[in-house]
Amino acid sequence: DTAVSQTPKYLVTQMGNDKSIKCEQNLGHDTMYWYKQDSKKFLKIMFSYNNKELIINETVPNRFSPKSPDKAHLNLHINSLELGDSAVYFCASSQRRPESDTQYFGPGTRLTVL
Amino acid sequence: KQEVTQIPAALSVPEGENLVLNCSFTDSAIYNLQWFRQDPGKGLTSLLLIQSSQREQTSGRLNASLDKSSGRSTLYIAASQPGDSATYLCAVEGSQGNLIFGKGTKLSVKP
DSSP, rough: OOOOEHHHHHHHHHEOOOEEEEEEEEEEOEEEEEEOTTOOOOOEEEEEETTTEEEOOOOTTEEEEEEEEEEEEEEEEEEEEOGOOOEEEEEEEEEEESSOOOOOEOOOEEEEEE | OEEEEEEEEEEEETTTEEEEEEEEEEOOSEEEEEEEEEEETEEEEEEEETTOSSSSEEEEEEEEEEEETEEEEEEOOOOOGGGEHHHEEEEEEESSEEOOOEEOOOEEEEE
């Protein structure tokens, strides 16, 4: 059984389009995250949700909007895509209470903006 | 602001060798430190997690140590194998649960 799944795996689109990436975890975790891995392979946190509430919103353009319909899902919607948005986006989840446990990562979504 | 540094950036060793990967962080106020492995084109696989109150963790041929006061962690891999070839990432967890990653060490184990 897949613990953290993302769809789609690959996304190729034109500048200016709007796109969404979906993430689901079946681990019963209380916290979910979105990370971005740039062309130099550097991973950086974008958002974090705990029990459907936004905890972390790093300095990410407001063209990026996360949506958490329930504890098991955290989707990422991106408006007006730009060339610089090309990257691999990873979803992750973890259980933070009572003690922080390891984060489980999805397989990633490679976004290419043309 | 927390910064995580990994040295070396790349490492190539012959099969069977023992090796050490280094990670340092600037702010000792961490919740835990985690080591991950990333294979090309794949997601991250958790290897070891050391809580801030612990000094080390072991899993099979892997041993990770944590010295919070000096802001250092090491990942020791014993008897390396070609299948160990991957990028190894060190990350520290901040107060809100977000992981702050180093840039990784790309390991190549030659048969």
